[in-house]
Amino acid sequence: MNNITAIFKKQLLDTLKNKTVLIQFLMFPVLTVIMNNAVKIEGMPKNFFVNLFAAMFVGMAPLTSMASIIAEEKEQSTLKILVMSGVRPYEYLIGVGSYVWIMCMAGSAVIAAAGNYEFGEAALFLCIMAAGILASLLIGGSIGVVSKTQMAATSVTVPVMVIFAFLPMLSMFNESIEKIARFTYSEQISRSLAGIGSTGADMKGIGIVAANIIVFAVIFFAAYEKNGLESD
């Protein structure tokens, strides 16, 4: 627990000085607040920008920041030194993962606040976001584990992130895309968010998100088993 807390604190300190990661956490919450207050079009669905940016936030921020943090630590050999200093790989992953998860949940809270939800709706919103963030964390973690450099991580992260972050938006306009997108967690997160206050989250959607999380967890553990954290 000591090592996990130390890594969490170090990561927090580092992010305040790392604009690239900091912007991932701030961009969508800030954008949501601005757009939600600045753009009022008649006939626009309730909380349109909240749902749109929340789904993008889930698909982007945890995925890119997790991959970027792990890949950077590998590239700069800080991770190797950490492991040689007696930090267990799982402690490192929990430390970084919990940090990214909490930062993203904080961002989600800002987005929820912009949505003017009632207490129960806000709690449901955060639960849905928590599940989505977990799925993205596992994808980002897998990319970070297999990448030796930040550049290598970025080259994989960008297409993966674009797929998951933009699928919910693209599926609004294209039926064929929607048929595929419905099996992805980001689409289901988007639908569940849109259903807050009306249809809510359905069991099928929850099942798809859970299945996604299980698949990503399997991929993550397979990537970790094959590559480890300290390999040269």
Place this chain on the structure above:
Amino acid sequence: MNKIIRAENISRDFAERRVLDGVSLNVKKGEIFGLLGPSGAGKTTLIKILTGQLEQSGGECEILEKKADSLTVSDRRRIGVMMDDKGLYSRLSVYENLKFYSDIYKTPKSEIDGILKDTGLIEAKKTPVSKLSKGMKNRLSLARAMMNKAEIIFLDEPTSGLDPVTTKQIHKILLEAKNSGTTVFLTTHNMYEAQNICDRISLLSGGKIIEEGAPKEICEKYDDRGNLEITLTDGDNVSLKNGSSSAQAVKDYLEKNMIKSIHSTEPDLETVFIKLTGKGLEET
């Protein structure tokens, strides 16, 4: 003294290339041991194997009486490592880097300033690592490796590319660590470093240990010239056999007050290395 590091017949292959070939060495508790060899000799590969970062293709190695590849977390806490690629958090300050490791090692934060003073980094306490010079990064990396009061410190080329003043500071730190009972294992291609601070060395060339022992003993072993070099006041240089046969000649020069300088000609480690391998320590 106890053997704290033991390597027996270590070999390591990278694809078709054998980088280490039957390397055996023993390091005793509390000594400074130097692995001397040119770039590409296999020094970093060996240090990686000894610290459990890399698996050997053959042979056995033990650290703290345990196999190097099966060290536990608590064993690793007894070892400090400073690798060539530093592993420092570039955006964090000097102090923040050490504070993070004091959290990991559970050492009191009050000790950080003392460590920074010892390594000459107290003035740069708040400076981000990205703005430090190479010498300062080396000292910070060394400070981090030593802050858990490790029993063994592994240092990969700790003074490579540093100015003489910084090199001297690092040597002072290492000698102080040795005096407090720490075992130091360092790699270097700097023969002066090996001669000045190492109790014992191994010469590594082409992945093989070609000589080992105390630097002075190695130099004496290969001293086949045994000459005295005399520089006379008129600028002439005279070379005499170092023995009783030259006593009269030296006496004559002394009586005539003609000697400007006189010294023996035992070889240095560079000369020994060239003699054994046919190439210098700076060559790859």
